[in-house]
Amino acid sequence: MTTQLDILVSAAQINQRVEELTAEIADRLDEEAVVIGLLQGAFVFMADVVRGLARHGKTPRTDFLWLSSYGDSHESGGRINVLADLQKPIGGRQVLIVDDVYDTGRTILFAKSYLASKGAREVLTCLLARKPLAAELPAPDYLGFDLPDRFLVGYGLDDAGRGRGLPDICAVKT
Ligand SMILES: O=P(O)(O)OC[C@H]1O[C@H](OP(=O)(O)OP(=O)(O)O)[C@H](O)[C@@H]1O
Numbered sequence: 001m002t003t004q005l006d007i008l009v010s011a012a013q014i015n016q017r018v019e020e021l022t023a024e025i026a027d028r029l030d031e032e033a034v035v036i037g038l039l040q041g042a043f044v045f046m047a048d049v050v051r052g053l054a055r056h057g058k059t060p061r062t063d064f065l066w067l068s069s070y071g072d073s074h075e076s077g078g079r080i081n082v083l084a085d086l087q088k089p090i091g092g093r094q095v096l097i098v099d100d101v102y103d104t105g106r107t108i109l110f111a112k113s114y115l116a117s118k119g120a121r122e123v124l125t126c127l128l129a130r131k132p133l134a135a136e137l138p139a140p141d142y143l144g145f146d147l148p149d150r151f152l153v154g155y156g157l158d159d160a161g162r163g164r165g166l167p168d169i170c171a172v173k174t
């Protein structure tokens with residue numbers, strides 16, 4: 001990437017936080033729980049969350065829901081599009097949504113009501129990062145980091161499709 005970035009959270013800090021979060025989550029998940037990652041942004045965090053859960057003795061089912069609202073823009077388009085649905089029913093199950101960032105809150109609020117409408121018994125949320133706008137909204141059940149109001153890239157987060165594989169959480173220099 002040619003974009004200039006500042007590192008906000010290092011890979012080592014992320015690893016440590018994932019370890020703490022997954023210890024807490026493992027205590028809360030029941031044997032029939034499904035961990036649901038929101039594509040695309042959650043795929044890196046999701047991989048670390050499920051491996052952390054395994055270290056803490058839980059190997060839940062997994063699934064993905066592909067939602068999109070930003071496209072290649074730095075601003076939410078306002079409307080959430082379901083690009084690909086869950087592969088298995090979740091009726092009566094506890095679910096944990098895993099996503100990368102909580103910003104306007106539209107994505108996570110949509111995902112919560114969408115999964116509830118599919119019959120989930122309990123919907124828990126685990127967000128890697130929260131930006132200041134979302135601090136006014138309902139808190140996630142599990143949160144990695146409170147970060148500033150900057151455009152985030154890396155560790156799953158993209159800038160127009162690029163940068164998801166960067167190991168740290170970075171912010172675009174303005
Ligand atoms: O709180 P919000 O304002 O809704 O923003 C959060 C969402 O924005 C990004 O998704 P995006 O639509 O960019 O799709 P992506 O996951 O494929 O990057 C990100 O992955 C979150 O899901």
Ligand SMILES: Nc1nc2[nH]cnc2c(=O)[nH]1
Pocket residue numbers: 070101103104150151152153157158159
């Ligand atoms: N990549 C990326 N996607 C977002 N969606 C909402 N906020 C952000 C952000 O800061 N970075």
